[in-house]
Amino acid sequence: MPRYALKIEYDGGPFSGWQRQADQPSVQGAVEAALTRLEPDVPSIAAAGRTDAGVHALGQVAHCDLAKDWDPFRLSEALNYHLKPAPVAVVACDRVGDDFHARFSALERRYLFRLVSRRAPLTHDRGKVWRVPHELALPPMQEAARHLLGKHDFTTFRASICQAASPVKTLDALDIEEVDYPSGREFRFHVRARSFLHNQVRSFVGTLERVGAGAWAPQDVKTALDACDRAACGPVCPPDGLYLAGVGYETAPFAAAQDGTLA
Numbered sequence: 001m002p003r004y005a006l007k008i009e010y011d012g013g014p015f016s017g018w019q020r021q022a023d024q025p026s027v028q029g030a031v032e033a034a035l036t037r038l039e040p041d042v043p044s045i046a047a048a049g050r051t052d053a054g055v056h057a058l059g060q061v062a063h064c065d066l067a068k069d070w071d072p073f074r075l076s077e078a079l080n081y082h083l084k085p086a087p088v089a090v091v092a093c094d095r096v097g098d099d100f101h102a103r104f105s106a107l108e109r110r111y112l113f114r115l116v117s118r119r120a121p122l123t124h125d126r127g128k129v130w131r132v133p134h135e136l137a138l139p140p141m142q143e144a145a146r147h148l149l150g151k152h153d154f155t156t157f158r159a160s161i162c163q164a165a166s167p168v169k170t171l172d173a174l175d176i177e178e179v180d181y182p183s184g185r186e187f188r189f190h191v192r193a194r195s196f197l198h199n200q201v202r203s204f205v206g207t208l209e210r211v212g213a214g215a216w217a218p219q220d221v222k223t224a225l226d227a228c229d230r231a232a233c234g235p236v237c238p239p240d241g242l243y244l245a246g247v248g249y250e251t252a253p254f255a256a257a258q259d260g261t262l263a
Helices: 028-036 073-084 138-146 200-212 220-225
Strands: 003-010 056-065 086-094 106-117 130-132 148-152 166-180 184-193 243-247
Touching: 003 028, 003 073, 028 056, 028 086, 056 106, 073 086, 086 138, 106 138, 106 166, 138 166, 138 200, 138 220, 166 200, 184 200, 200 220, 200 243
Parallel strands: 056 243, 106 130
Antiparallel strands: 003 056, 003 086, 106 184, 106 243, 148 166, 166 184
16 A cells, blocks of 8 residues: 655644544544545554644644555645645645654654743734743743753653653753744744653743743753652643644655755
């Protein structure tokens, strides 16, 4: 059966997460329903990351096996037709080898978290960013983020229900930038690692927000990390501002894509 990689973006707000559930809407369920309109016996699809309820994606990657030898462009067009009106889109499609696996072949995942500091409620970006009503300072957050880089036991920043075999992970990047935002400021957290623990990014951002607000000192983040104790973590921020931004592979699918996010 020919195997295809799909690059998918979605608004996670209406869904219970990526993973298919019997009684709740999911992104996986929406994509599989569209696939069955093309071929009735499509096997279950696999994705690079099982995003939680309310988490968005700019560059989720999934693979599927089909009976027919589809032209990738026509497959993406057909899927987008049948995905309507769900806020899900296949933005790229490519034929891949049988040994390609969206999850197990991935060498890195990249996440973006958007945090907006402004007093006024959000209108256009409601559900797409996390808003806090107070000012934040960028340099202390950047200093605190450096304590998290590298290989650590991240028990402090791991959800109690996390099913990962080990809390030890290597964080390759946690870069924070400040940009203009109407009547406020936006802080973008760019996070990169081979894999993540459950709620790890949201735990990072919630804790770093406390540093930016002045409630924590940058050194307090290192103290929390070294404690290896979930109780030492700062608040876990809501999912609204979290995006799976991209996935990296040794041999990148979507070589013809113009944005390069998977190259």
